[in-house]
Amino acid sequence: MSNNSNAALLEFVLRLGDNNLILGHRLSEWCSNGPFLEEDIALSNIALDYLGQTRILYTYAGTLEGGKTEDFYAYERFEHEFTNALITELPNGDYAHSIARQLYYSVFADLLLTELMKSKDATLSGYAAKAIKETAYHLRHATDWTLRLGDGTEESHQRMQKAIDDLFMYTGDMFATTEKEKSLVAAGIAPDVPALKAAWTKKVESVLKEATLTMPDAATWQMQGSRTNRHTEHIGYIIAEMQYVTRAYPGNKW
C-alpha cells in the first residue's frame, strides 16, 4: 500500500476510534449517576461496548503506523489530534440530552456500519460486522427512551424536545468528510459518509414522529470542525481527566 493510501486509512480508522472513545467516555460519566439502577447499568454497558470497539480500531491504527499501541492514541495525543465528531464530546446534560445524542449517534452508527460491512478492508469489515450487533442494542435503547420521554408526561415531552433541538446543530458534523477519506470511498474501503445523511434524516424523523416530537428545521445552522482539527471547548476537559494519570506517571505499568 502506498504512503498516501496508508495515511488515508489511518485517518479514517482514527476517526471511527475517536468517535467511540469520546462518546464512551462521556457515557461512562453516567456510571453511578444514572436516573435509576437499570439505566445506570445500561449506559455503562453501552460505554463499555464503545470502549471495546475503540480498542479494536486503535490496535488496527497501531499496526498501520508500525508498532504504536492502542494506549498511545488514547493517552498521548492532544486535543487537536482527536478527530471525533463534535456531538460526542458535548457534556451529558440532563438525561434527555444524553438520550437525544444516543438517538442521533446510534442511527448514524447503524447506517455507517451497515455500509462498512462491505468494505474491501478485511479488518474494517470484520469490525463492522461485530460492532453492528452491539449498535442494534444501542439504537433500540435510544429509540425506546425517546418514545417513552417524548410520548410521556408534559414535562418529559418538553425536555426531550429541548434536547432534540439543542443538539441538532451538531449532527451535520457527523457526516463531514475529508479529501483523504474520499480516496478511500473510491477504493471501496470507506463508505460515502455524507451520502448517509438522507437515510439518517428519514429514520430520525420517523422515531421523533412516533414519539410525538418535532424534527428540527433542516435549515438549522450546523456547527462544523471535527475534520479540520477544531473542537468545542469541552474536549480539553475530557482529555485532561482521561490522560491525567498517564501524563503524571509516564510509561508506568500497573
Add this chain to the structure above:
Amino acid sequence: METLNPLVWNGKEPELWNIANEVVDPEIPVLTVVDMGIVRDVTREGDNITVKITPTYSGCPAMEMISTDIKAAFHRKGFNNVSIEFVLSPAWTTDWISDYAKDKLEKYGIAPPPRSTADKNAILGKPKEVRCPQCKSLNTVMISNFGSTACKALWKCEDCKEPFDYFKCI
C-alpha cells in the same frame, strides 16, 4: 470429560481442544470457553500451541482473564509455548452456544438465548418466549436490555416474581 461443542470443534487435535475445554468462563462458570464458542481454533506446530479466541462483546472485560486461564491450563499439561490470538471475524454469535450448553445455562439460573438469531424478533430483544429458569413459566417480562454483564439482559418472572438474567441474542 466434558463434550466438545460440536458447533465450534473442527474435529482436529482432540487432546488440545479438551485442555481448552477445561477453562470456564469467569462470568458464567457453568460453561467452558469452548461451550461458549469463544475458542475458535487450536493448532499445534512443533511445541508451539496457538489458541484463537474471539470476544462475545467488543468490550468484554473477561478476555484478559480467559487468555491467562487458557495459558495456565496448557502449562499444567506441560505445554509451555502457548500463544493466544484474538480474532474478530466471523463475529461471535449466540448461535455458537450448543443446545447442551443452553441446558446447562438454564439449570444454572440464566435463561438461554433462543435457538437461532435467524429469528429477527430475537435480535431486536423480543424473543418469542423467554422461560423463567426458576419456575419455567413463560409469563415473563424484560426489565432492561442491559444486565450484569455485556452479554446479559435483565428479566423478571410475573409468576414466581423472581428477577433473572437472560443471555442476550446477538
